[in-house]
Amino acid sequence: MKKLAAGNWKMNGTQSSLAEVTALLAAHPAPTCEMLLCPPATLLTAMAGLAKGSALQIGGQDCHPKGSGAHTGDISAAMLADAGAAYVILGHSERRSDHGETDALVRAKAEAALAAGLVAVVCIGETEGQRDAGQTLDVIGTQVDGSIPLTGTAATLVLAYEPVWAIGTGRTPTLAEIAEVHAFLRARLRALIGAEADGVRILYGGSVKPSNAVEIFAVPHVDGALVGGASLKAADFGAIVAALAAA
Ligand code: PEP
Numbered sequence: 029m030k031k032l033a034a035g036n037w038k039m040n041g042t043q044s045s046l047a048e049v050t051a052l053l054a055a056h057p058a059p060t061c062e063m064l065l066c067p068p069a070t071l072l073t074a075m076a077g078l079a080k081g082s083a084l085q086i087g088g089q090d091c092h093p094k095g096s097g098a099h100t101g102d103i104s105a106a107m108l109a110d111a112g113a114a115y116v117i118l119g120h121s122e123r124r125s126d127h128g129e130t131d132a133l134v135r136a137k138a139e140a141a142l143a144a145g146l147v148a149v150v151c152i153g154e155t156e157g158q159r160d161a162g163q164t165l166d167v168i169g170t171q172v173d174g175s176i177p178l179t180g181t182a183a184t185l186v187l188a189y190e191p192v193w194a195i196g197t198g199r200t201p202t203l204a205e206i207a208e209v210h211a212f213l214r215a216r217l218r219a220l221i222g223a224e225a226d227g228v229r230i231l232y233g234g235s236v237k238p239s240n241a242v243e244i245f246a247v248p249h250v251d252g253a254l255v256g257g258a259s260l261k262a263a264d265f266g267a268i269v270a271a272l273a274a275a
Contacts, residue, residue: 035259076112
């Protein structure tokens with residue numbers, strides 16, 4: 029399995045930010061892991077142009093479950109593909125909380141992504157209250173069961189475990205906690221999609237940075253990272269890519 033370092037720029041970045049992509053590609057022209065950046069939609073085409081023929085893949089941050097129509101402000105999976113995306117992040121906790129996205133909606137979006145030829149990066153994760161109450165495995169088990177496309181394969185599905193309380197906070201679970209969840213997720217995926225589950229990349233996300241990447245990437249069943257803040261700067265994201273390539 030080729031591991032995946034994925035960056036989520038969220039609602040950050042303008043044309044001038046593309047200099048970071050140029051710098052990333054100059055420093056890491058051919059990493060042994062896969063490299064993905066998901067910029068805001070306004071930068072997709074320009075970033076895809078820069079990445080063309082390089083080791084960098086481009087992704088969207090959301091898509092609509094329908095292919096086209098009267099849905100003001102939304103973007104379809106086919107439009108993302110047309111703009112040069114190969115991936116799309118779905119069900120990020122900020123989409124779930126800001127826009128009330130349910131597991132069923134995330135699954136519908138993921139099915140649309142697969143139909144458009146995109147790889148779906150489906151995000152799940154518990155809140156701090158749920159972890160404190162000992163509900164982590166129940167919560168993420170339910171999210172996985174309800175959110176992933178059941179036709180997903182190793183080639184078309186990526187799962188990202190992102191504890192909500194670790195996103196953008198500088199806090200991370202212990203390595204033992206990450207190990208427990210990732211082993212649980214591998215088994216849950218097997219129950220849902222069978223042997224394909226063994227090839228599905230399970231990413232950890234939540235305050236990954238150059239200083240903690242090496243230890244996180246050594247945890248079993250951590251097949252890469254989904255990185256927010258540290259993906260905005262080529263030096264930081266490049267260091268995470270290098271750590272994953274060496275893992
Ligand atoms: C994210 O939003 O996917 C994320 C993991 O953010 P950060 O790395 O900034 O915690």
